[in-house]
Amino acid sequence: MIRQSDGVSLASIITPETVVFMDGTPSREEVVRRLTEAMLPLVSGIISSQALISRVAEVEKLNQVLESGFYIPHAKFPELHNFFGVLGVIPQGFDDPATGLKVRAALLLLSPHKPAYFQLHLNMLSRLSQTFQPELIEKLAALKDPAAAAALVTGK
């Protein structure tokens, strides 16, 4: 069985280049759209933009904002062999219509859609929700710099 120790690390997906700060109070759909746009260059040549946009829009309906106010829209693609993530920080946050929770951080996660990777995918989701607790989100929202945000999240 693949375990968390088998290479799932937030540092592998969250770097200064994959952190996006969003001003104002965008809607949930707007946040997902901007995260998807930021994801496109990372997976170009592997997944077409159309496939990415439509797949993310499809799975986004199933995803629920966590109690901590962290949102993880995620999708799996058979073409991928690695995990990809884009972190969105929304200092002013938006009110999630489904749960009524204020969301100030969201991470779009793309995972390989292969049975061997599903354990890692679960580990990644668990690790993300464990990391993005309300205290960390508070600190993130107070930052302005993507590098500082990536360092805060990864502890590096």
Add this chain to the structure above:
Amino acid sequence: MVPNPRFKQVLVLSTAMLTFISFWKAAAVVLCDMGSSAYYAGGIAMNAFGPSFPWYVLAVMVFAGLMLMVYVESCAMFVRGGVYKVVNEAMGHSMAKISVSALMFDYMVTGPISSVSAGLYIASLLNNVLPLMHVNWHVPSRLVAVVFAVAVTVYFWFENIKGVQESSDKNFKIMGFVSVVGAVLMAWSLWTVYHRGFNLPPFELKFTQESLGWMTHFPWLQSVGLVGIFMAFGHSILALSGLETLAQVYREVEDPKILNLKKAAFAIFLFSLIFTGGLTFLSASIIPPDLIGGKYLDNLLSGLALELDGPYWARLILQCFVVVSGSLMLVGAVNTSLVGANGVLNRVAEDGILHDWFRHLHKKYGTTYRMINVVALTQIAVILVSRGDIYLIGEAYAFGVLWSLVFKTAGLILLRFKEGLPRDWKFPLNISSDRGDIPVGMILVFIVLITVSVINLFTKRVATVAGVSFSLIFFVVFQVSEYMNRKKAQLYADSGDPEERLNLRKEADIATILPELTKARKILVPVRNPNNLVHLRSVLETADDETTDIIVLSAKMVKGAQLDADSGSISEEDKDLFSPVVLMAEKYGKTVKPLLVFSNDPFYSMAQVAHAAGAEEIVMGVSGLTGAEVQLEKLAMAWGMLKKPGDASRQVLARVVWEGRQMTYQLS
């Protein structure tokens, strides 16, 4: 800021938390009722048809083995395979009501016959012991019996009102003690027989005018030998009482249920044959017939102890032990009858054939006190009317026993021809046919039962008049109740307070429930759809009840402000969910801990309960809406959210199970 708890209250369905017992204990519970007839059946039979009674008591005990097999088949089909369930399935509602009426009559007389018999044994002992203590006072046996019987009934009435359930441990200890006393009595009897020699009891039947009943009007029938045999058999059949307890106790029998049920049935048969049949036989061989028909008529086993070879003081000590063990067993039968009658009435009330008035719960103890009151008051009335005459109660007794068995056996025969009712065991002697197995063996049993029952209608006038009247009264009560309930249901659909009828316990927090989870392993089984319990079945099939707590969790969705309100109530929907859960747990003989939480995120609730309880596994059924992968993803996120950042220690195995497949992943 820490995430808010996603649920505020936890509801524990304590009615569902059965603990399961070994086959020895199950046998002990039944024998405390069935075996107690050893103390009075011989005397009553002797009074009815003379010194040949041991043959018939022995025959009844052999027949009990067949009836036990009938019960095993019914339990192999229904976890709660009592008379009501079987007859209802086979012959419909009306016949079920008639059969339950007869069964209720059985219960109403079981208590009195047992308590009066115990009183008579105590009185006989006092009459032997008091002169030795220079107290020259003759104890009026019947008066003592009535006073004792009423006192015992009042005691157990109050115990049942308080909801103190019959403990199988207690029954087991009583039966252990009774077995030791019985073994000593038997060994000593055999030694006496060895020294004195013995003559086999005669086969000749000597019916009294009373025991012939209305048969005196049919002298030509008396000349038919077989009729006489059935008449004598009918006068001894009361030794068979207590079988219904087997159906009631079956739900508590531990896994593997059918195997343990068979073992319990065999233990009951063997004990009854040796204890009731054997000791009655030895009594007839050792006690002079005039004493059996005289001073030992209502305390036969005391008589056996006193008529053995040996010094008087030793025999008196043995009598003390016989009386103490007998009283414990007989008194236990009083409680069993109250518990059994209350259980049957609750069962029929669930089906709406007993008016809701009866189902009202006691404010303090939460028991169905009105049902218990009715049963206890009727039993006290029977005791008072009998004025301590055990023969009179014995005469009436057989009616309920026999007719409930007639209906039950007929029901099982009919069910053999009904499709889609699998059973793990069948009564032997079957012939295969296109329409199913023809249960030749069971039909033969039925022929015996119906013949004895019909003959008893003529010979046992007290039983016929009292039994028919009483059953009719109960039947009318059931009819009227059903009519009123139906009318009420039309007027006020869903107006009742369902929670009131379930033993629910509200707890503010999951933490208060944790001390109740004492086993080494814990498995959390979330449930949502009563038609999708494959995952629960897989857990029940594999988990070791000794070492594993199975927590069955239903997370009921509530939104926003509802979560802050006192949302702790259970709906019909919840009951529909938990009923099959409880039945399935009963079927596998494993204990489950059913919890209901009100939550706005079921996955968070699952994770929270699993985390708090230290569960090693979370076993989910597959959701048709989202699929297994999405379920696991949501659970993984909820699980992670509960962990402190950097805490890598807690892991849980998450399984999604559906027919023939499962997905298993570790959540870290």
